[in-house]
Amino acid sequence: MQWLLQEFEDTKKLAEALDQLKISCTWHKVVPFVGELIPKPIVADPDSVVMFGSYSLWKNAEANRYRPGMFKLRPFVHEPVWHPHLLNGADALFLTLRDIPERLTDDGREWFLRPVDDSKEEPGNVKSTGEIIRMAGRVLALDEEEIPQGSLRHDTLLMLTRPVRITYEWRVWVVGGRIVTYSLYKEGSRVFYRPTIDGDALEFAQRMVDINPGYSPAYVIDVCRTAEGLKLLETNCLNSAGFYAADLVRLSSAIDSLVRD
Secondary structure, eight states: OEEEEEOOHHHHHHHHHHHHTTOOEEEEEEOTTTOOEESOOOOSOGGGEEEESOTTHHHHHHHTTOSEEOOOOOOGGGOGGGGGGBTTGGGOEEEEGGGHHHHOOOSOOEEEEEESSSSOSSOOEEEEHHHHHHHHHHHHTSOGGGSOTTSOOTTOEEEEEOOOOEEEEEEEEEETTEEEEEEEEEETTEEEEESOOOHHHHHHHHHHHHTOTTSOSEEEEEEEEETTEEEEEEEEOGGGSOOTTOOHHHHHHHHHHHHHO
């Protein structure tokens, strides 16, 4: 397996794990939004390449037909089997930027919003209706050809939901249908990385994996505890998601074995 890495703090930690496993890797800069690699890698077998770094790498992976390359995901909100378990999934509102001025009224209500796609155009956060309308207005005031790749666009689809108080948030890494490592990353409003997870949360996360077996060979799933019970927060592309306190030796070994198999 050939590992191509973009240099970040997290990928440096990944490289240390690969070194322990005696798996080689090469380092590359990535042209923003385009995904071109510098230097261009010398690839022995396009069917045995995995990439870690910014999300835009998926374009390079697809252009060069690298497999697995990047484990690109379908939007988690389009998976009906997960709908009953989503955080506020039942009352979610889906709007493009261009829909917002007509569909939302500046009534002071607060929303949690995030893009439906896993493109990181806007991080998940809480905004008032007025802030959302003004954000949309700024984007819509631009001609679409003026908007850089990777930014919010007129047709970006957003999910808006009622904010819910979350007590714990965990990230779990799924490879080949099983959870291979996990990390606590938030306790209340405090960011807190620790390689632990409550037993019932681990069981819940594995159940979410089991009920949607064809979703992806490898991905990240975030789960949380609320007053209403355990919920599925979101999924993320494993190749560009933060590692927090994950066991990177276990994760690297699982990915390498998955592709060999």
